[in-house]
Amino acid sequence: MARIAVIGAGMGAMATAARLAVAGHRVTVYERGTTYGGAVGRYEREGFAFDTGPGLLHLPAVYRDLFVKTGRQPLESRVDMVRADPAVRHVLPHLGVDVTLPAASHGGVAAALDEAFGAGAGERWNGVLGRARDAWDATRRPLLEEPLRGGREALGSDPYPAVRRSGLLRRRPPTLAEVAARELGGGLGELLTGLVAPYGIDPGRAPASAAVLPYMEQTFGSWYVRGGMRELATAVHERCRERKVDFLFGAEVREVLVRDGRAAGLLLADGCEAPADFVVCGIDPRLLPEMAREAGAARGADAPSRVTLLLALRGARPARAVHRTLVHSPGLSATVLRPDDPATRPDADHEAVTVSAVCGPGGAGAAPSAEELLDLAGKAVPGLRERLLWQEALTPADVEAATGAVGGSVPAPSLAGAGGRLLHPANTTSVPGLYLAGGWAHPGGGLAHAGMTGALVAGLIVEGADFRGSR
Numbered sequence: 375m376a377r378i379a380v381i382g383a384g385m386g387a388m389a390t391a392a393r394l395a396v397a398g399h400r401v402t403v404y405e406r407g408t409t410y411g412g413a414v415g416r417y418e419r420e421g422f423a424f425d426t427g428p429g430l431l432h433l434p435a436v437y438r439d440l441f442v443k444t445g446r447q448p449l450e451s452r453v454d455m456v457r458a459d460p461a462v463r464h465v466l467p468h469l470g471v472d473v474t475l476p477a478a479s480h481g482g483v484a485a486a487l488d489e490a491f492g493a494g495a496g497e498r499w500n501g502v503l504g505r506a507r508d509a510w511d512a513t514r515r516p517l518l519e520e521p522l523r524g525g526r527e528a529l530g531s532d533p534y535p536a537v538r539r540s541g542l543l544r545r546r547p548p549t550l551a552e553v554a555a556r557e558l559g560g561g562l563g564e565l566l567t568g569l570v571a572p573y574g575i576d577p578g579r580a581p582a583s584a585a586v587l588p589y590m591e592q593t594f595g596s597w598y599v600r601g602g603m604r605e606l607a608t609a610v611h612e613r614c615r616e617r618k619v620d621f622l623f624g625a626e627v628r629e630v631l632v633r634d635g636r637a638a639g640l641l642l643a644d645g646c647e648a649p650a651d652f653v654v655c656g657i658d659p660r661l662l663p664e665m666a667r668e669a670g671a672a673r674g675a676d677a678p679s680r681v682t683l684l685l686a687l688r689g690a691r692p693a694r695a696v697h698r699t700l701v702h703s704p705g706l707s708a709t710v711l712r713p714d715d716p717a718t719r720p721d722a723d724h725e726a727v728t729v730s731a732v733c734g735p736g737g738a739g740a741a742p743s744a745e746e747l748l749d750l751a752g753k754a755v756p757g758l759r760e761r762l763l764w765q766e767a768l769t770p771a772d773v774e775a776a777t778g779a780v781g782g783s784v785p786a787p788s789l790a791g792a793g794g795r796l797l798h799p800a801n802t803t804s805v806p807g808l809y810l811a812g813g814w815a816h817p818g819g820g821l822a823h824a825g826m827t828g829a830l831v832a833g834l835i836v837e838g839a840d841f842r843g844s845r
């Protein structure tokens with residue numbers, strides 16, 4: 375039995391802690407805040423309740439697997455997960471397009487797109503997602519389920535089989551925006567890029583392989599946890615506690631102690647030392663001096679943040695309202711979430727709506743104003759301003775307060791292609807005994823991807839160099 379110190383109580387760190395405890399190790403989580411979950415927070419006021427971080431989960435299999443591997447009770451016995459159906463509504467006010475796509479039906483999606491964009495649109499869309507599936511199949515294991523091996527070059531070339539254009543020399547692989555324009559055209563292309571941008575990924579710079587994200591959403595669905603996404607964090611925390619993981623709150627970590635060339639424990643902000651045989655870092659590596667090399671490889675410097683507007687509305691949520699609407703407009707797009715969940719509102723005569731947009735970290739660049747977000751949200755929710763009771767804005771500073779990440783950066787999922795520029799650092803580090811988990815490590819940020827770091831780091835610590843990946 376080894377003593378394992380885990381830094382931070384975010385989702386990736388907790389997923390790692392639960393798996394290590396089940397493997398028989400003594401695990402302690404050191405969290406600087408007063409609660410678990412990190413970005414997965416909840417804001418409550420006057421009977422309204424809002425998710426302050428992710429509002430939907432993609433790839434629920436990641437957390438199902440965590441619960442299967444760490445105990446008898448499956449995830450579904452702990453949280454009530456519902457698939458968002460319809461999957462997503464796209465509103466493009468500048469083109470007069472308003473299209474709602476059903477969940478779990480390629481045919482239904484194609485039919486809706488044909489109606490909105492003209493005959494053939496659905497076929498073009500399915501063609502792109504079919505090529506995205508090839509990219510997914512080619513990279514799923516090395517990108518998501520296996521430790522990062524062979525350096526960045528191994529995943530550096532773009533697996534998206536872009537359609538070749540006759541007579542043209544390809545000087546470089548196309549970006550996602552170029553693929554969207556060439557293979558989908560006009561407004562339909564905006565749907566593809568608009569599904570990727572909320573991850574904090576710039577479609578104009580991202581490799582075409584970013585199309586795996588819309589593929590993943592359309593194939594595996596977008597899932598909501600009744601009572602709010604914080605319920606998922608609570609379930610993972612409870613699973614950790616059942617497995618005897620210790621949590622120390624108000625315990626800010628200053629340094630990783632390195633003795634005789636290997637990780638030996640933690641130095642806390644109060645000056646106390648916490649000895650350990652292994653250390654798992656579940657936070658932005660730029661926060662710890664020993665992480666200099668890993669931090670250099672982290673994609674933190676340019677990872678954008680989020681602004682989020684929490685809206686308390688009078689009047690009932692219409693039965694036909696769609697859970698997630700993407701409002702695309704040139705220059706600024708927003709995600710509008712309208713969960714059909716009584717736990718989010720004081721009664722049936724009110725509604726809680728969340729609007730979010732990507733913005734530069736730490737206030738870099740012009741963050742959209744509340745007024746701009748309200749205008750966009752009004753395209754998805756008719757009569758929004760007249761129904762508004764009150765609003766609360768969350769800024770990059772609030773994200774930084776929740777996660778500690780510099781400037782409130784939110785790490786994106788890792789992507790293959792672009793010479794490995796969009797990969798995160800490996801879970802192993804240059805210091806033996808020191809591992810990286812959570813959204814800042816391979817395979818990157820987002821609830822599902824960060825959850826995968828738990829399987830990878832636990833596998834690397836338990837099985838050592840023989841670990842070939844999560845099964």
Ligand SMILES: Cc1cc2nc3c(=O)[nH]c(=O)nc-3n(C[C@H](O)[C@H](O)[C@H](O)COP(=O)(O)OP(=O)(O)OC[C@H]3O[C@@H](n4cnc5c(N)ncnc54)[C@H](O)[C@@H]3O)c2cc1C
Pocket residue numbers: 381382383384385386387404405406407409410411412413414426427428429430431432625626627628656657658661680682773775776777778779784785811812813814819820821822824825
């Ligand atoms: C506003 C917002 C919206 C998002 N939307 C989505 C979405 O739609 N879909 C999606 O999949 N993902 C989304 N994400 C990302 C997702 O929430 C995270 O990637 C995921 O929760 C994994 O987080 P993590 O494990 O990296 O830990 P984090 O959530 O970053 O938590 C880190 C924890 O470490 C603690 N900590 C920091 N420094 C120290 C220290 N020195 N000592 C001790 N503890 C420390 C922090 O207090 C925090 O509790 C969003 C995030 C934010 C902030």
